[in-house]
Amino acid sequence: MGVLKNxxxxxxxxxxxxxxxxxxxxxKIAELVLSKGYIENKDDFLKGIWERENQISTEIAKGIGMPHIKSDIVKKDFIVVIISKEGIKYGGFNKKVNLIFCIGVEKDSKTYLNIMAKIARFLSKEEIKKSLINSDVPEDVMKLISDFEKVEIVKTEGQKNKYLATIIINKVVEFDKVMELAIETGLVNPTIIDSTYGIRKMFFDIPFLNTFALFSDKNISSKILIGITEDKEYAKRLAGVLKNEEIDIEQEGKGIIFLQKLEDVVGGNDDSIDI
Structure with a gap:
């Protein structure tokens, strides 16, 4: 059974x-999850949700909100799905969202980023977003999720307007935060390369990365996150988000973000693999 369907x-x-x-x-979300026994305290839940929201808006893409909380007040992992054809005002400048996926996980949850990544992938498909907005009953939403998680291979059609994003972080302790923010800002199909040998080989075999290797410790312990985006300005946008979280990617030796047109990349991903 798929991650979301679970x-x-x-x-x-x-x-x-x-x-x-x-x-x-x-x-409404707080009242709902409290009534169903997913959280212990409504006020603490709202405090946690707003603390995260005030750091940076959880509108991960146009019309999509993904508020989330990872806390010991969550008794059981949950996802609340709310759909509004008219839209709900979500932040400044009269921005509205039509689809809200609110995630709550226990403090020690090991599936937090996995859940966020799956939702980002699910909502990256235009036909799914349209079907969700037109859903009449919860069963319609459940079927869309079930059908999505049965798909075994990511379709490679229409890749010309997509980019492969590669994010290299030289300070491993910051990696989880970087990955969370990368997914929130729209990265889909995220994959982690967590091998010192593999990273060392990339640094010295790929000319573009040679100079970056000079700034790294000789025992390279960086981590690499790769994924897909449709935003050609994604690198600049993510760098700005990271800087707001006091992770300045432009500092010497901190890391690097770069994009490559997906049409230049050969091969595909197995969508049945849980990430």
């Missing part, structure tokens, strides 16, 4: 939502 429950899906703004939305 967690998403019909009891936590609201279609045809009429809420007006983010404040009302978060209140």
């Amino acid at each position: 967690i998403v429950s019909k009891d936590l899906i609201i279609t045809k939502c009429k809420m007006k703004d983010r404040e009302e939305l978060f209140e």
Whole structure:
């Protein structure tokens, strides 16, 4: 059974939502998960959600919100799905979202990034987003999730407007935070390369990376995250998000982000592999 299908429950899906703004939305989510026994305390839940939201908006793409919390007040992992055709005001400049996937996981959860990555992949498909917005009942949403997780191979059609993003972080202790923010800003199909030998080989076999290797410790312990984006300005956008979190990718030896047109990359990914 797929990652999302394991967690998403019909009891936590609201279609045809009429809420007006983010404040009302978060209140509704808090009341819902409290009533179903997923959290211990509504006020603590709201505090955690807003603390994360105030760091940077969790609108991960146009029309999509993914608020989330990782805390010991969460008794059981959950995903709340809320759909609004009219849109819910989500942050400044009258921005609205139509699809909200709120994630709550226990403090020691090992599936946190896995869940976020799966949702990002799920919502990266235009046909799925349209079908979700037009869903009449929770069963429609459950079927879309089930069908998505049955797919074995990522289709390679329409790759001309997509890019392969490669993110190299030289300070391993910051990697989990970088990965979380990369996914939040729209990276899909994320894959981690966590092998000192593999990274060393990349540094010295690929001319573009040779100079970066000079700034690294001779015992290279960096981590690499690769994934897909449709945003040709993704590298600059992610760098800005990281800088707001006091991770300045432009500092010497800190790391590097670069994009490559996906049409220049040969091969495909197995979508059945849980990441």
